[in-house]
Amino acid sequence: MKNIWRAVRFIPEYRGRVVGVVAVGSALGALATAAPQVYKMVVDVLSGMVSGRLSHEQGARRVVILVAAFFVLRVAVVVFSALQDKQADDLWLDAVSTFRQRVFDNMTRLSIDYFEKVRVGEIMDRFGAITQITMWLMSLTEGTLANVLQMLFMLGLLAWRAPPIGAIMGAVLAVNFVISYRTVGWTRPYRRGWQRLAGKMTGLLAEMVGNISTVRSFGGEPAVKDRYDQTQAEWRVMRDGLHRTEWRSALILNIANAIGVFVVVAIASLGAVRGRYTAGDILLVLTLSQSLISTVAPIARQINQMGEIDSSAERLLELLDVEAEVRDAPGAVDLERLETVAFENVSFAYPEKGTLALREISFVLGQGQSLALVGPSGSGKTTIVKLLMRFYDPTEGRVLVNGRDIREYTQRSLRAALGVVLQDVALFNDNIAENIAFARPGASLDEVRAAAVAANADSFIGGLPQGYDTLVGERGIKLSGGEKQRVAIARAVLKDPQLIILDEATSALDSESEHAVQQALQRLLRGRSSVTIAHRLSTVVGADQILVLKEGRVVERGPHATLARRPGGLYARLLSIQTQQPIAPPPALIPADIPA
Numbered sequence: 001m002k003n004i005w006r007a008v009r010f011i012p013e014y015r016g017r018v019v020g021v022v023a024v025g026s027a028l029g030a031l032a033t034a035a036p037q038v039y040k041m042v043v044d045v046l047s048g049m050v051s052g053r054l055s056h057e058q059g060a061r062r063v064v065i066l067v068a069a070f071f072v073l074r075v076a077v078v079v080f081s082a083l084q085d086k087q088a089d090d091l092w093l094d095a096v097s098t099f100r101q102r103v104f105d106n107m108t109r110l111s112i113d114y115f116e117k118v119r120v121g122e123i124m125d126r127f128g129a130i131t132q133i134t135m136w137l138m139s140l141t142e143g144t145l146a147n148v149l150q151m152l153f154m155l156g157l158l159a160w161r162a163p164p165i166g167a168i169m170g171a172v173l174a175v176n177f178v179i180s181y182r183t184v185g186w187t188r189p190y191r192r193g194w195q196r197l198a199g200k201m202t203g204l205l206a207e208m209v210g211n212i213s214t215v216r217s218f219g220g221e222p223a224v225k226d227r228y229d230q231t232q233a234e235w236r237v238m239r240d241g242l243h244r245t246e247w248r249s250a251l252i253l254n255i256a257n258a259i260g261v262f263v264v265v266a267i268a269s270l271g272a273v274r275g276r277y278t279a280g281d282i283l284l285v286l287t288l289s290q291s292l293i294s295t296v297a298p299i300a301r302q303i304n305q306m307g308e309i310d311s312s313a314e315r316l317l318e319l320l321d322v323e324a325e326v327r328d329a330p331g332a333v334d335l336e337r338l339e340t341v342a343f344e345n346v347s348f349a350y351p352e353k354g355t356l357a358l359r360e361i362s363f364v365l366g367q368g369q370s371l372a373l374v375g376p377s378g379s380g381k382t383t384i385v386k387l388l389m390r391f392y393d394p395t396e397g398r399v400l401v402n403g404r405d406i407r408e409y410t411q412r413s414l415r416a417a418l419g420v421v422l423q424d425v426a427l428f429n430d431n432i433a434e435n436i437a438f439a440r441p442g443a444s445l446d447e448v449r450a451a452a453v454a455a456n457a458d459s460f461i462g463g464l465p466q467g468y469d470t471l472v473g474e475r476g477i478k479l480s481g482g483e484k485q486r487v488a489i490a491r492a493v494l495k496d497p498q499l500i501i502l503d504e505a506t507s508a509l510d511s512e513s514e515h516a517v518q519q520a521l522q523r524l525l526r527g528r529s530s531v532t533i534a535h536r537l538s539t540v541v542g543a544d545q546i547l548v549l550k551e552g553r554v555v556e557r558g559p560h561a562t563l564a565r566r567p568g569g570l571y572a573r574l575l576s577i578q579t580q581q582p583i584a585p586p587p588a589l590i591p592a593d594i595p596a
């Protein structure tokens with residue numbers, strides 16, 4: 001139960017409305033209890049008339065009054081039910097929407113490292129728990145709480161009218177509660193198990209769909225299917241255990257209830273034969289006992305489900321409880337204009353990893369200058385960029401912007417000054433115009449088009465079936481690598497940042513699209529500072545400063561001319577390997593001297 005309560009505290013504003021729904025529900029419960037009482041009175045009047053205790057006229061008058069009371073009762077039930085349904089439906093809709101917004105919002109604020117370690121499908125699965133939890137809460141407020149009140153009321157009435165029967169029904173209800181509550185405990189391990197496995201199955205499915213090309217090309221279908229089937233088999237075992245336990249509990253309860261009702265009927269009938277109860281009393285006692293049994297069933301079900309909901313809530317809370325590792329400092333200021341960047345003895349290890357990805361990196365990048373990072377793959381180039389974007393904080397040392405630690409700026413303003421073009425371009429399944437405007441929501445179509453022109457993208461977009469309205473497909477699957485790259489550059493142009501970061505932006509391109517992309521990049525870089533990571537050294541020859549990295553350390557630094565001439569140096573070695581390749585080197589990226 002405690003997880004459910006903690007989850008509910010994320011939407012405290014609905015407390016008042018919940019009380020309203022419960023109040024109307026309780027009124028309904030009281031009305032439901034009054035009905036058997038009216039039946040009893042009618043029967044007593046009738047048997048009074050039969051035995052001659054009441055005159056025909058007296059009897060008729062009382063019956064008319066009772067029938068009128070019954071009518072009022074039914075009308076009240078209809079009105080209250082309608083009111084309650086409406087109230088409850090509106091409440092659920094509002095509550096579930098708010099809840100989803102809160103969780104979604106929290107997800108968008110988490111640090112990158114969180115998303116690097118969890119499966120997307122698992123997040124989806126946990127997200128789905130919101131609907132489940134709110135539905136359960138709704139049936140609790142709408143029916144169950146009122147049912148509990150109604151039950152207590154009926155039991156009181158029964159105990160007052162026929163104490164022995166009240167006692168027996170009390171015992172039957174107690175058995176129901178105890179068994180239902182214990183079932184929650186008995187089924188806990190199975191529930192935890194099947195929910196975890198269901199989450200894993202969703203994760204595997206999402207992974208397979210996301211990597212379908214790789215799966216196909218390696219003929220990996222049997223392997224992924226095996227993994228899925230195996231997880232499903234484990235899931236079945238857990239579900240089966242759950243069902244067996246629940247089945248056993250339900251059987252015990254049904255037997256207990258049947259015995260209870262049997263004893264009640266026997267006692268009431270014998271009591272009537274001995275003249276202890278009137279005909280009306282018997283009717284009242286039997287109706288109440290029967291209603292009690294049918295009221296307790298949904299309550300027991302609700303208690304039963306509580307366990308499942310509680311573990312769903314626990315899984316949801318795990319999403320809500322992850323604190324962003326990287327957070328804005330309390331007095332963080334907005335970065336107005338990025339001028340200089342510097343790394344000061346920066347060392348960094350990824351969370352949960354012992355080895356350092358970067359060791360004592362230092363450099364200064366002045367305004368309008370270009371820095372290139374080269375080195376073998378895995379040497380830490382991308383990691384430098386991640387620290388600069390503040391996806392992570394350094395383990396040691398400082399990253400400075402305009403001479404101040406970047407932790408003193410708000411993350412939003414810092415990232416607003418950076419334009420990033422990566423090897424893998426992330427596109428949303430939306431049209432091209434929206435994808436470009438993602439950099440600056442609210443940009444006009446003219447601005448989007450101007451950016452596309454600067455990025456050499458306007459001409460290929462013009463050739464698409466619906467031009468700027470063309471949908472790009474999931475992650476941009478309908479565009480070629482070079483086209484996606486130019487959309488990404490258009491984004492960066494539109495954003496108009498002060499520092500450009502290019503991480504292997506052209507590595508995956510063929511030479512023809514590379515030429516178009518290079519041209520676009522040169523326009524983008526003009527007049528801005530830049531950090532370029534390039535695999536092909538020919539693209540960095542014009543950089544003001546080149547850092548050569550190896551295993552997280554800077555092993556050489558300087559301009560191209562110096563590094564190329566150092567005998568035995570890593571840069572010179574990489575250069576000689578590359579120039580021996582028979583491919584024509586593309587034009588130098590920097591300096592840019594082609595017309596815009």
Ligand code: ADP
Pocket residue numbers: 116350353357375376377378379380381382383384
């Ligand atoms: P490069 O961009 O030079 O190829 P990276 O900066 O991506 O290299 O990686 C440097 C090192 O950090 C590598 O050893 C890599 O395995 C490790 N690494 C990269 N990303 C992560 C991560 N998210 N979690 C843990 N280790 C990582």
Ligand code: MG
Pocket residue numbers: 381382383503
């Ligand atoms: Mg990299």
